[in-house]
Amino acid sequence: MNNWIKRNSGHLIVAAIFFVLTFAYFFNPIMQGKILYQGDVLQAQAMQKEIMDVKAATGKAPLWTNQMFGGMPSYQIWAKYGSNITTHIIDVLKTAFPNPVDTILLYLFGAYLLFCTLKLNHWLAAAGAVAFAFSSYNFIYIDAGHANQAYAIAFFAPIVAGIIMTLRGQYITGGALTAFFLAMEIRSNHVQMTFYLLLAIIILVCIELYHAIKAKQTKPFFKSIAYLSAATILAVIVNAGSLWTTYEYSHYTIRGKPNLKSETGNAGTGLDKEYAYNWSQSVTEVFTFFIPNAYGGASGAPASGDSKVVKLLTEKQVDPAQAKQFAGQYMYWGNKPGTSGPWYFGAIVFFLFVLGLLIVKNRIKWWLLSAVLLSVFLSFGKNLPFLSDLFFNYFPLYNKFRAVESTLVIASLCFPILGFLALNEVFVNRDKPYVFKNVKLAFYITGGLTLLMIVLPGLFLSFKSSEHQTLISGLTQAFQGDSGMANQVANGLVQDRETLERSDAIRTLIFIALAFGLLYIVIKQKISTTFAALAFMGMILVDMWSIDKRYLKDGNFIDKEEIDRTYVPREVDEFIIRDKDPDFRVMDLSLGAPFQDSRSSYFYKTVGGFHSARLRRFDELIQNQFTKSINQDVLDMLNTKYIITADPKTGSASMHANSTACGHAWFVKSVKYVKDADQEMMAISSFNPKDEAMIDQKYKSVVEAKPLGPDANSTITLTTYTPDHLTYQTGSTANQVAIFSEIYYDKGWKMLIDGVEQPYYRADYLLRAATIPAGNHKVEFIFHPTSYYAGENISLAGSIVLILALGGAVYAERKKKKPEAKKA
Structure with a gap:
């Protein structure tokens, strides 16, 4: 044991430093017992409310929820994949560490493993890990509540480490x-992030293949690929439950094939291009990589009291707080609708990256450069349509993802890797004149560019958004036709933006100069490389920490009691909650954007809600039946029992009961067949859902399998309810078509009549329907998706194999070290 501690003392000290740094960053809120306020996490709490309530009551979480958009699978909301070993590892991390300490530690330790794999000494590897972990968007994602996204990014570095180990001949361990x-x-369940990592890995493998062919070493290369392929298959098998359900469900979401040809003009799949490109980086926004406020920082952050706009407005008797809020709202001037902050990789990291381009000879440089260029170019989206459209239209899966700026997660990984490979080269290369020549060149390039951004920033940046003239027009109206004042405020915004950029550019130049000075001392051998590595870690930490604190700061943490008050019911909510009917819906129009907010879903089942993977059929219903005006017939068929509106003057919410809601289920008097989705959508635009059903003609043989007949006295009643198991009692003297006010999704739902499975079909565009035979019957709808339950069994098998593989790797490493110990 003592020998093991002695051998690994360096790693243990680094681990201790990582823990200290992480807890120090969150020291005040942790000590005060505060919780990070994360908007998306709170949205998720509302989405998950019914799932968690059922889980608390029954011990089992349902795989379906009716809490929003009428109903949807819970796979992308909350689902327990208990047969997957990684689920339990994540649970342990979440339990052992307060949020978001676990994520930061994963950033640090994952990157540390990668840098150690690249043969950097542990102090240099630790500094590199800090550079990666404290990249601004790693913290911005946490602040926004993108927990899954942050977790996915945290595993980028160790995956690359495993791949490099394997490619370098450590087949079993790697x-x-x-x-x-x-x-x-x-x-981690963020397919978009995993997809971007895959793009980078493809480039790495292609470069490795080229060099293997060039060196006539294809045999070990393909052996490595065989091991990596097996590793990939095993990882997929371990996650069979989540992958299978996600794959199956994706075809029916807004990322799947459209149903309405009249709306799309084609039968393509994926997101709408305008929606996907909405968050596209401006081309010159790359300056934020090393000058964080080059584009004004985060949207909505209050401006300082020194702002020219604030001074102008306060002189006009505007409240100072409102003036600061107004100025901050318009400080970001890029093409995106808004931003939570810049993609800042660090001033010193930027300098080292440029140095890496000059000095690193390792072929990994070409992978890093290629991956950076691809991720940056793709992040431009609509601002570089040639490349973006090429990927969007032809590259598999690419059109499933929105916010194309997110490709920069690859650049945020590659920048510190190349930068610290460069730093390592400075430390070990004995040709000091050659090294110093390149260090000076890197300093001239980065320092000179930064100096230009201080002296003449207008050479590169306009500091005016594309909506600048529209802003002036709006300000002119706000100032009651005073165009002079409007122009003064607009010009003040431009000056404020330039001031912010210049201030951060000066800051960047100082850090670059410090890094250059430290390298000069190292090259002159005035200090040890260990001290230099620690000094770089310290400088990078000061640089990155201070920027991260602009976005993920102590003020973002609030008392648990305040979090608990997020969902305090209004008077109308309390009235509706008292209704003990187990299954009805509410249309809450008082929120302003009922299909972009999940608040109401916390209290009751809603027609609206918020989720980026909602069912496409429901989304099409929204666009066609609710966007221009609210279709009362559609609200009725969705059993919308209450409608909430807001007073346009006071904003106070009021509620009225919808007396025409159709109920849980009902027998219709007639059936009208339609030829396709377009005709079906048109048919439900104006119809009587209680009496007639609109059914696709492809279901005609199922509908009329038995002769239909009327019965004015027939009954159908919901007797028991859970989201994934509904039971009805029917009574009729004739075979009839029943419409159930439940969302149709045929991948998992089964209908049983008196315990025997029977066919059902879709009606009224997205509801379930079935032909119910005459007599008294027990009708059940049970959600039991094969993709989940069979997938879980596969996951269990994969998890066992993974544990054995890891055990085998440990055994192989120990066996390999024993001869070395004896030899020593």
């Missing part, structure tokens, strides 16, 4: 680690 960390990555 393959096992790749399988483990890739399994963790997939379980």
Whole structure:
């Protein structure tokens, strides 16, 4: 034991430093017992409310929820994949560490493993890990509540480490680690991030193949690929439950094939291009990589009291707080609708990255450069349509993802890798004149560019948004036709933006100069490389920490009691909650955007809600029946029992009961067949849902399998309810068509009549329907998706194999070290 501690003392000290740094960053809120306010996490709490309530009552979480958009699978909201070993590892991390300490530690330790794999000494590897972990968007994602996204990014570095180990001949250890960390990555459940990592890995493999062919070493290369392929398959098997359900469900979401040809003009799949490109980086926004406020920082952050706009407005008797809020709202001037902050990789990291381009000879440089260029170019989206459209239209899966700026997660990984490979080269290269020549060149390039951004920023940046003239027009109206004042405020905004940029550019130049000075001392051998590595860690930490604190700061943490008050019911909410009917819906129009807010879903089942993977059929219903005006017939068929509105003057919410709601289920008097989705959508635009049903003609044979007949006295009643198991009692003297006010989704729902499975079909565009035989019957709808339950069994088998693989890797490493110990 003592020998093990002695051998690994450096790693243990680094681990201790990581813990100290992480807890120090969150020291005040942790000590005060505060919780990070994360908007998306709170949205998720509302989405998950019914799932968690059922889980608390029954011990089992349902795989379906009716809490929003009429009803949807819970796979992308909350689902327990208990047979997956990585689920339990994540649970342990979440339990052991307060949020978001666990995520930061994963950033640090994952990157540390990668830098150690790249043969950097542990102090340099630790500094590199800090550079990656404290990249601004790693913290911005946490602040926004994108927990899954942050977790997925945290596993980028260790996956790359496992791949490099395998490619360098450590087949068993590298393959096992790749399988483990890739399994963790997939379980993080952010396909977009995993997809971007895959793009980078493809480039790496292609470069490795080229060099293998060039060196006539294809045999070991393909052996590595065999191990990596096996690792990938194992990681997929471990996550079979989540992957299968996600894949199956994706075809029916807004990322799947459209149903309405009249709306799309084609039968393509994926997101709408304008929606996907909405968050596209401006081309010159790359300056934020090393000058964080080059584009004004975060949207909505209050401006300082020194702002020219604030001074102008306060002179006009505007409240100072309102003036600061107004100025801050318009400080970001890029093409995106808004931003939570810049993609800042660090001033010193930027300098080292440029140095890496000059001095690193390792072929990994070309992978890093290629990956950076691709991620940056793709982040431009609509601002570089040639490349973006090429990927969007032809590259598999690319059109499933929105916010194309997110491709920069690859650049945020590659920048510190190349930068610290460069730093390592400075430390070990004995040709000091050559090294110093390149260090000076890197300093001239980065320092000179930064100096230009201080002296003449207008050479590169306009500091005016594309909506500048529209803003002036709006200000002119706000100032009651005073165009002079409007122009003064607009010009003040431009000056404020330039001031912010210049201030941060000066800051960047100072850090670059410090890094250059430290390298000069190292090259002159005035200090040890250990001290230099620690000094770089310290400087990078000061640089990145201070920027991260602009976005993920102590003020973002609030008392638990305040979090608990997020969902305090209004008077109208309390009235509706008292209704003990187990299954009805509410249309809450008082929120302003009922299909972009999940608040109401916390209290009751809603027609609206918020989710980026909602069912496409429901989304099409929204666009066609609720966007221009609210279709009362559609509200009725969705059993919308209450409608909430807001007083346009006071904003106070009021509620009225919808007396025409159709109820849980009903027998219709007639059936009208339609030829396709377009005709079906048109048919429900104006119809009597209680009496007639609009059914696609492809279901005609199922509908009329038995002769239909009327019965004015027939009954159908919901007797028991859970989201994934509904029971009805029917009574009729004739075979009839029943419409159930439940969302149709045929991948998992089964209908049983008196315990025997029977066919059902879709009606009224998205509801379930079935032909119910004459007599008294018990009708059940049970959600039991094969994709989940069979997938869980596969996951269990994969988890066992993964544990064995990791154990085998440990055994192989121990066996390899024993001869070395004896030899020593």
